[in-house]
Amino acid sequence: MTKNKHILEEDAAKTYNEFKVFEGKKYTGIRVGGRHKWYYEKGEWNEKKVTPDRWEFSYAVPKRRAGHAPRGSGVPVGTEYHWYILAHQNVRKLDENTYSTAMTGLKYKLAHKRAGRDTWSTSEKAQRRHLVKILQEMINDLSAEPQLPIEAPLARPAVAKLQQGIETKARRRTTLAARRATRQGRPTRRGLVASGGRRRR
Numbered sequence: 001m002t003k004n005k006h007i008l009e010e011d012a013a014k015t016y017n018e019f020k021v022f023e024g025k026k027y028t029g030i031r032v033g034g035r036h037k038w039y040y041e042k043g044e045w046n047e048k049k050v051t052p053d054r055w056e057f058s059y060a061v062p063k064r065r066a067g068h069a070p071r072g073s074g075v076p077v078g079t080e081y082h083w084y085i086l087a088h089q090n091v092r093k094l095d096e097n098t099y100s101t102a103m104t105g106l107k108y109k110l111a112h113k114r115a116g117r118d119t120w121s122t123s124e125k126a127q128r129r130h131l132v133k134i135l136q137e138m139i140n141d142l143s144a145e146p147q148l149p150i151e152a153p154l155a156r157p158a159v160a161k162l163q164q165g166i167e168t169k170a171r172r173r174t175t176l177a178a179r180r181a182t183r184q185g186r187p188t189r190r191g192l193v194a195s196g197g198r199r200r201r
Helices: 003-017 124-144 157-183 189-195
Strands: 020-022 025-027 038-040 044-051 054-060 063-065 080-095 098-113
Touching (some): 098 124
Antiparallel strands (some): 020 025, 038 063, 044 054, 080 098
């Protein structure tokens, strides 16, 4: 590591951990306005329909930073966070088993647990009060500005590019599957529909 790079990393670590002020409230960590980029690996999403318009879901996946954090910055290994997410999820069906999906939204920190400790920074009751406040503020914002569209801003370049890439890969898979079926002498679903025939079982 060069001397200049080492100095930059030391400065980044010091800046990350020092106290900052936003709207009169002290905090530490990345500055307001800072950005992170993560890559999510193959995850598992489970969902259950509980009403005509409501689903319960769970999602678990490792995420990895794009690039590397400056040495000495960030929280210790073992630190935990409890976030609450409000988001739009826009999906498009590409074939029988594939959907493109893109999410845009907000996430709020309700609590954290320091490495080596068994308790969260705030009680469950305090977290619940904070969540109620967040949701009430969201309701007030939506009620005060009804002229704003509620759909997710999918025109943002990064999201649009990601969704286009997913759809392109799905089309390629469909095309390759059709070609393999043709080479093996089996009629494709599209060919069967066009000819009015049926595949024998």
